Amino acid sequence: MTELRGVGIGLGVAQGPVARMAEPLPAPADNPSELSAADETARVRDAVAAVARELEQRGAQAGGAAQDVLEAQAMMAEDPSLESEIDARIGAGKTAEFAVHDAFASFRDTLTAMGGYLGERAADLDDVAQRVIARLRGVAAPGVPDPGHPFVLVAKDLAPADTALLDLDKVLALITTEGGPTSHTAILAREKSIVAVVGAVSAKDLVDGEMVIVDAAAGVVTTQPTTEELARAQNRAAARASAASAPITPGALADGTPVPLLANLGKPEGAAEAVALGAEGVGLFRTEFLFLSANQAPTVEQQRESYTQLLAAFPGKKVVVRVLDAGADKPLAFLNDAHEENPALGLRGIRALRASEDILREQLTALAEADAATDADLWVMAPMVATVEETEYFVEIARDYGIKTAGVMVEVPSSALLADRVLVDADFASIGTNDLTQYTLAADRLLGSVAAFQDPWHPAVLRLIREVGDAGRIHGKPVGICGEAAADPLLAVVLVGLGATSLSMAPTALADVRASLLEYSLDDARVIAEAALAANGAATARDAARAAASTIQEETTQEKVTLP
Amino acid sequence: MPPTTRTVRIGSAHGLHARPAKLFAQAAKDSGIPVTISKDAGAPVNAASILGVIALGIEQGDYVTLTADGEGAENTLDLLSELLSTDHDAEA
Numbered sequence: 001m002t003e004l005r006g007v008g009i010g011l012g013v014a015q016g017p018v019a020r021m022a023e024p025l026p027a028p029a030d031n032p033s034e035l036s037a038a039d040e041t042a043r044v045r046d047a048v049a050a051v052a053r054e055l056e057q058r059g060a061q062a063g064g065a066a067q068d069v070l071e072a073q074a075m076m077a078e079d080p081s082l083e084s085e086i087d088a089r090i091g092a093g094k095t096a097e098f099a100v101h102d103a104f105a106s107f108r109d110t111l112t113a114m115g116g117y118l119g120e121r122a123a124d125l126d127d128v129a130q131r132v133i134a135r136l137r138g139v140a141a142p143g144v145p146d147p148g149h150p151f152v153l154v155a156k157d158l159a160p161a162d163t164a165l166l167d168l169d170k171v172l173a174l175i176t177t178e179g180g181p182t183s184h185t186a187i188l189a190r191e192k193s194i195v196a197v198v199g200a201v202s203a204k205d206l207v208d209g210e211m212v213i214v215d216a217a218a219g220v221v222t223t224q225p226t227t228e229e230l231a232r233a234q235n236r237a238a239a240r241a242s243a244a245s246a247p248i249t250p251g252a253l254a255d256g257t258p259v260p261l262l263a264n265l266g267k268p269e270g271a272a273e274a275v276a277l278g279a280e281g282v283g284l285f286r287t288e289f290l291f292l293s294a295n296q297a298p299t300v301e302q303q304r305e306s307y308t309q310l311l312a313a314f315p316g317k318k319v320v321v322r323v324l325d326a327g328a329d330k331p332l333a334f335l336n337d338a339h340e341e342n343p344a345l346g347l348r349g350i351r352a353l354r355a356s357e358d359i360l361r362e363q364l365t366a367l368a369e370a371d372a373a374t375d376a377d378l379w380v381m382a383p384m385v386a387t388v389e390e391t392e393y394f395v396e397i398a399r400d401y402g403i404k405t406a407g408v409m410v411e412v413p414s415s416a417l418l419a420d421r422v423l424v425d426a427d428f429a430s431i432g433t434n435d436l437t438q439y440t441l442a443a444d445r446l447l448g449s450v451a452a453f454q455d456p457w458h459p460a461v462l463r464l465i466r467e468v469g470d471a472g473r474i475h476g477k478p479v480g481i482c483g484e485a486a487a488d489p490l491l492a493v494v495l496v497g498l499g500a501t502s503l504s505m506a507p508t509a510l511a512d513v514r515a516s517l518l519e520y521s522l523d524d525a526r527v528i529a530e531a532a533l534a535a536n537g538a539a540t541a542r543d544a545a546r547a548a549a550s551t552i553q554e555e556t557t558q559e560k561v562t563l564p
Numbered sequence: 565m566p567p568t569t570r571t572v573r574i575g576s577a578h579g580l581h582a583r584p585a586k587l588f589a590q591a592a593k594d595s596g597i598p599v600t601i602s603k604d605a606g607a608p609v610n611a612a613s614i615l616g617v618i619a620l621g622i623e624q625g626d627y628v629t630l631t632a633d634g635e636g637a638e639n640t641l642d643l644l645s646e647l648l649s650t651d652h653d654a655e656a
Contacts, residue, residue, distance in 0.1 A: 068583045068586060072583070072585070072614060075614045080613050081609070081615055082613070082615055110619045114619070114621050121618065339625070343625060
């Protein structure tokens with residue numbers, strides 16, 4: 001067997017025969033045109049219009065996010081800047097095919113040079129160029145294969161037009177040789193829960209019909225798998241399927257240590273789905289939705305209505321509400337209108353609320369009123385707390401309004417390092433791993449070019465989390481996790497090993513995390529966490545944790561065999 | 565009448581890419597008059613060109629300058645400024 005490495009999307013594993021996406025058309029040769037410039041221009045106009053209409057039509061069929069992307073592609077085909085570039089080349093005696101190829105390529109190079117998110121949009125443009133050239137030549141556009149049986153699709157990168165046409169019932173898994181975690185392939189895989197490994201460069205050598213195992217959790221494609229490997233992958237896929245349909249039990253470790261599993265919600269309407277998927281409460285309710293669509297702050301009455309609707313869905317259960325977290329990626333004109341060079345380091349979170357304290361006071365009023373009208377156990381926390389002084393400020397003002405449980409989010413390294421003092425005043429801490437990672441590694445989480453740094457497995461992040469976990473244990477106060485890290489089944493175990501007492505995540509991740517926690521005791525979790533902490537980087541921490549976890553699982557299996 | 569100009573701060577969380585860029589270029593095209601967009605001190609590009617707009621690499625919080633020339637230039641710029649300052653990505 002050989003292993004090809006890429007970036008896994010999701011946690012699944014799948015196996016099947018490869019079917020390759022048709023190779024792109026060869027580049028047109030730069031031969032002088034035998035037609036008049038007017039004739040060549042007319043050919044281009046016809047082809048471009050036909051492709052644009054076809055893309056729009058596919059968009060209408062696909063609907064949703066795909067429609068937007070396909071319509072954007074249709075606009076690229078008929079783009080006026082591109083048109084003048086093409087016309088200039090035809091005017092210089094080039095064929096329509098070459099003019100289209102060359103003009104698109106110049107725009108493509110601009111996008112690629114910009115890298116990151118824009119670089120990945122270059123694939124959209126290539127796809128349009130291929131379609132126009134195919135139309136000019138009168139051949140079929142390159143597209144999705146149909147071998148007549150379920151297959152593992154291998155492509156350079158999927159263009160939106162391809163993904164819209166993909167018969168998902170036939171696709172066992174996706175492998176791309178290019179494209180990163182924000183490519184269309186990755187987005188599609190996440191949306192539709194398809195097992196995928198993207199950016200696996202060596203997958204270009206895979207041939208049609210070849211059997212492969214695609215392991216998204218490990219980010220690995222295994223070629224020429226042994227029967228044993230195939231069986232193991234099959235078991236894992238089956239275990240994952242059964243975890244998804246397993247009875248919903250309260251979150252707990254193998255030794256019975258309870259680890260409540262909570263939901264991250266952004267709107268009260270999400271409550272029903274979260275309850276159905278087994279959420280034992282809400283670990284992070286974001287209140288921004290009330291504010292983002294408004295030019296001014298919502299009234300106390302409007303807020304009370306929304307909070308009451310949320311709390312009523314969780315009688316007797318914990319609901320942690322985060323007060324408004326504005327700024328950085330969520331700017332609100334009425335809160336902070338100043339232009340900031342580094343908004344992530346600017347007037348955001350609790351800092352912005354302090355500067356506009358009436359907004360905080362109104363929010364606390366509405367929350368206290370909603371709490372009085374319902375039976376949920378309301379906890380309220382402040383975002384982006386950086387100092388002990390901010391903690392004291394927030395807890396005091398929350399108490400003034402009758403909030404019984406007031407805590408802080410730990411997203412800034414300073415408050416993780418001083419968690420032992422922060423937790424003197426705060427009733428609880430909740431770690432936001434996305435921002436904590438951003439600030440620990442000094443990498444803007446919205447910037448594609450530094451996306452590789454945004455990995456919560458980094459031991460520096462884990463060590464900060466341990467500081468908070470230790471402080472929670474000393475003070476006997478809860479420490480929750482409410483970042484995306486909690487949704488990674490193995491990292492969830494590590495977080496518990498570091499001292500997290502509850503985990504909050506997107507409701508769709510609950511089943512995988514519930515199943516994973518049940519495999520390890522608290523001692524196991526600590527051993528796995530130590531292994532990760534001892535690593536030098538994010539990737540090696542993940543590998544070390546995985547190795548420690550499989551050693552524990554092998555020992556557990558042996559005990560079951562030797563003990564009657 | 566001299567061309568009308570306006571400076572706007574970008575509201576969309578992912579800047580002026582993909583969907584917001586499409587909405588903007590489409591609206592500029594539909595206005596029927598020449599509209600340009602420029603970032604900082606850069607050269608103005610045709611606002612109806614989605615590729616030109618995307619290639620500016622405009623991010624959230626950037627300031628851009630719009631210029632329109634012709635009938636209804638004020639109204640066109642009102643509409644386009646509104647589009648640019650809205651966070652379209654927050655709707656998803």
